[in-house]
Structures are given as C-alpha cells and as structure tokens.
Amino acid sequence: MMRRLFVAAVLLAAGPAIAKDAAFDRPTYAGAYEPQGVDERGLWMQFDEHERGFRDSPLVVRDEALTRYVKGVLCKAVGEDRCDATRVYVVQDKNFNASMAPNGLMIVHTGLLARVYSEAELATILGHEFAHFELRHSLNGFKKRRGGTDILAWLSLSGAAFGQSTAAAQMAVVTGVFSFNRDQEREADFLSASYIRASSYPLRASIVWKRLMEEEDALREERKQRKVRRATPGATDTHPTDMQRFAYFSELEAQPSALDGDDGAAAYRDATARVLPTLFDSLVKSNEFAGVDYVIQTRGSTLGWDGLLLYARGELYRLRGNPRDLMTARQLYEEAIATGTAPAEAWRGAGLTAIRGGDSAAGRSALTEYLTRMPTASDAAAMKILLEN
C-alpha cells in the first residue's frame, strides 16, 4: 500500500500531462480500460490491428517460459495492477532496445536481455517503456502533431509514404513518428526509477548506461573512430546522452535505501542461462567483435561463465579468425567442454580450430565427438567430408 501511494505521489509530481485532462482520469492500465476520445481510440485500434499481424512474425521468439519470466519482472517492477494491461513479446534483434505501443504491446529485444545481468537492471528498462505508456506520451505527441487531420487517414498515409504495409513496418513508422522528445525520455526515466523505488528491487540503472558507454567505446576504438562522450545531447538527439542518464540515475541511487532489496541476479542468470544461444547468436555472428566481446565478458564476470557462454566467446574469436584468434578460440572451446555444460557445437569449434592450427588428429577426434553428440547436425554431411580426407 505504501508503495503504491508513493508511486501515485510521484505521478502527480511527474507533470500536468496526465493531470490536466479530465477525460484521462482513468489510467491506461486500468482493468477493462477503454481508450478515451477519438485520438486514443484511433491509436488503440491501429495498434490492435498491428499487433494481430505482429504476433505471427517470425522475429518473435517463441519461448513461453522466457516471455513469462520477462513479464514477471515487469510486474514486480510496476505492480500487478499496472502490468495486467500489457502483452510482452521477446523479439530477435541484436540491438539494445525495448519499446511499448500505446495499446500496451511491449517489445523486448534479445539484445537487451543479453546486456542486463539482474532483474533489477532489466526492471529499470521495462519500467521506462511502461512509463511512456502510463504517461500517454504517444497520444500527447500525436495530438500535437496531427492538427485537424483524421487519425486513421493520417496513419495510413504515413504508412504508404514509407511504402511498407506490414504491421511491424507500420509499427516502426509510427514509433518513429512518435519518437519521444528528450523531456519525455527523462520523465520516463524518473518515473521508472520511482516504480523501482516502490518495488522490492534495488535501483540498478546507472550501471546499465555505464556499460553501454563502455561497449560503444570498445567498438569505436576497434573501428578507429573517435570517442563520443558528450555531456549534453546534440541538437538532433532524441534521448538524454548515456552520460546524463548515468549521472542522474547515480544520484537517485545515492538516496537512502535506494539500493535495498534483492536484485534478482541469481534468478536472472538461471532464467537466461538456458536461452543464451537465442540471446547471443546474432551478436556473435555480427561483425562487432570488440563490442560483443565486451558484452560476453561482462556477463561472464558478473554472472559467471558456463559452457554456453564460453562457447559463444569461442565462436566470436573463431569467426574473426585472426591467427591468434584461432588459438584463443580453441582454448575457449576446451574450457567450455571442461565445464560439462557445453553444447555439442563446442566440439565442432574445437575440431575446426584444431585442424586450422595443424593438429589434425585432435581435430578429427573432436569432430567425431560432435557428430556423435549431434548426428543430425545441419552440417553433418559436410563434416564427414572433412573427416574422410
């Protein structure tokens, strides 16, 4: 009770956007909430339509346990009453992102789940997206922009202008049109922090932004690009800079009792360990070596190394394939195998790197083991050719 009261107080403080309009007395997350007014009804209709198409997208990760887990973290963060209004989808996308449509559809990228290491960290991001929803940022932005035009006509025009008609594409168009401004982003960050303060989680937000900066630095250094570390956003930036977010979250975290509570790191590790390939494959196979190595190492040092994570790092090195990389990769595959939790593909990697390194006997025996463990591997026939030579 105390908690919810606290949130209510923060909401009132959050600004006139919600308080001023009598039609919007009912919160968006209220049970059986009906959108209010022609604009909001139009928006919800559009997004319900989008969601019907989106549900079938091959990009949606079909893993009920994972989806339920992410939704559970959202519920613990914002409260059961609020989270009931949302539908969560995990989407295969290597980038760090999440988004929420004004009808309660929340999208969480695999690249986000790969880059947070406790429920508390995840909760701050999910809370941020939920805050946009609760604060009706889409609707307010939309009202401001559309002037007198009819919403549906306007939306379909904006879709046609981009020459795309799939639900996901329209979603991208619409979220682009509704890209929030910096004040709204900041507002969502602060509301998210207050959800967390009212929840059982400690506030663990600044570390997420710090790591994103470090990852970007690592990648830019590898690509010989100069560092970006702006204290203030550029004219075209839609978000506060990572540095600003790090700074104001650090301040909030310094408040009394802000860090109290179980951050759910162990639970997060257990819930995501099973799906590491889903979370890391598209990162490992991208061409962002230094950034991805940073992410993998951070997960390893934060939550511990297991067979799947060591294997992922081995793949990263083997795929870059510099001469020294192949030796490093071979060692990582062997470490993965030694944990007893390596996937069969670790023997594939060990075999390929051994052969590349001139150790053909060890290579053959590892590849034979791979085929024993995974006789129906998609490349079994190609591997047999290697073994025959």
Added chain:
Amino acid sequence: MVHLRGAIILCAALSAAWSLPASAGWKLVSGNQVARVDSLSITPQSDWNQGGRPGEQGRVWTQDGVGLNAIEFFSAVPQGAPLYKERDKKNNPMPKFDSKLLLPELADFFERSFRAQNQVSDFTILESTPTDIGGRKGLAVRYRYTLPNDELTRLGEARMAVVEGKLYVTNFYAPQLHYFDAGLPEARAIMERTRF
C-alpha cells in the same frame, strides 16, 4: 490475412525494384543463351534482368524484383576481400574472406556476410551439405531468414567453392510464400550449369 499482408509488401518491394531500372542499368538476359558474368558462363532457361553489383566481384539477377526473387553470382573473391561491397565501412564493416577456411566454415562466412549486408538478426542455416560445383568440391547451404521490420519468412539456397584460393558463390533467395519454391528449380539448374 498473412497472405494479403504478404501480397501488399511484395507489391511494395516490386515497385521499389522497378522504379529504378533505367538509371540503375538493368539489362535483359535472354533465356537459353549463354551469358557471361565476369568469369562465369551461365545458361538460364528463361529471361532474367541483370542489375548492379552487390559486391566488387558480384552481380545480381532477378525476374520479379529483388524482394521477390534474386540470384547473386560472385566470382573469384580474393583473399582478404569482402563478399558484399563495403557500403558503410566505418559503421558496418563486412567480414573478409580467408582462403584458409575449411569447407564447412564457408557457410559461417557466408552467414556473417549475409547478416551484415542485410542487417539481419534472424538467420538459420537449415542444411549445409557437400556438393559438386563444376567438378570441384563445394558446399550447398540452405537457409531461412527474416528482414528487419518484415513479417515474411524468406528462404535461400547458396552454393560456394574455393578455387585456387578464390571464392565463388551463387546465391538464390526469395520469400517462402510462393516465390522460393516457384524459382528454385530454375535457380538450381542455373547453379548446376554454371561454368568457371
């Protein structure tokens, strides 16, 4: 519903591909005649349109627009060169071909190149099997992928081989909905009849 949706985006892809031909230099390739593409001799059964270069050593052909069906031909990609052209080397560098790759690793290189070229997060190799390419040992890779902001499942089949240290790839891809199965027989015939 899925089909209707598919049809709409296909039209969009189609018109995007066809609004360019004159300026992008699309050229008709006639069926049943030998066409030279760089160092390859190719004999298609039907008419195709030859477009630009997806890679320094590559060419693309299509019948209904590259969003619907396309075959790419890459010939003699040298050691250290990317398969696809570097379009934004700073922010999206392409993986570089290494002639020391083992046969099964060609699939890994192809996958990474295709992912970077198309900004794909969802890509699965369905099967990677040895095959004979013009009397040489090569690899046939069947795969499935989804483009970002797209709901269509797309399929592809590529063949690749390393000849004298250089990489040769032919790659057919199309939406699973109708176009892949419709185009595969001719694509396979083209791949099988390609001569270096």
